[in-house]
Amino acid sequence: MAEHLVPPGPDSLHPLTLESLEAIEKRIAEKKAKKPNDEEKTCKYEDELKPSRDLEEGKPLPRLYDIPAGLVSTALEDLDPYYSDEKTFIVINNKKLIYRFNAAPAFYLLTPFHPIRRLSFKVLVHSYPFSNV
Template structure:
């Protein structure tokens, strides 16, 4: 310590000195609502990935080795997790972590393979996974459009599946009935 310096300017001693309370880091949630910020982050990851691929292609074209970045990036998330495929149930390992308030609500994709793809996920009441594109539907309806959200909510509702199955069964029964003249005249 130099002569004119106060004692606090000396190197901090860890013995007996009061420490600042560290705020606990929030754990990264697996299930996060799909928001406009999520979509912007998704687009940024896609742009970053495209820039990285362009840089690697340029290096290869110039004869420069692609480097470790290419090797590590090409190995990450090569295939989609078969437990998290669309139409299947949530895996047992994460089903208890799913918050009930996010049922039938668009959430960020839970499969790391789709991290750089334009997708989001909706989980139904029966804990089935539905995957949707985050691009505009019909070139008009963004993922945040109320009409599209209503259509998604109807699609993932269990009564919709029940209605479709009943319609198919009624059609099968009607097709097996013998035809008569009145029915033939209406066709």
């Protein structure tokens, strides 16, 4: 199956919201609800989606995608279709490097929208402290 990237442009990057997180959880529940039979498992490998090489963690965002200044170091919906039914999101730093995080609550109470966790994303993706180490 061919990999499909989100169409590049100003509308391709969306901030992670509570509604988008609920939509991801709904897709996960739908996927679990229609578990394949043993017969379908053998055919599954032909249609299995693979992660996009252009959107791997640690690589720069492809030039086709334009990131507005307001979305730098903030939680964004994952662009890679492979992760569409997994509870992940991306954060892009000022050098346009991609960082992928888990959207599950940290320590069972810090959601991705909690101020402490949002601050930790900004610290982790900031290029200055970790580039010199």
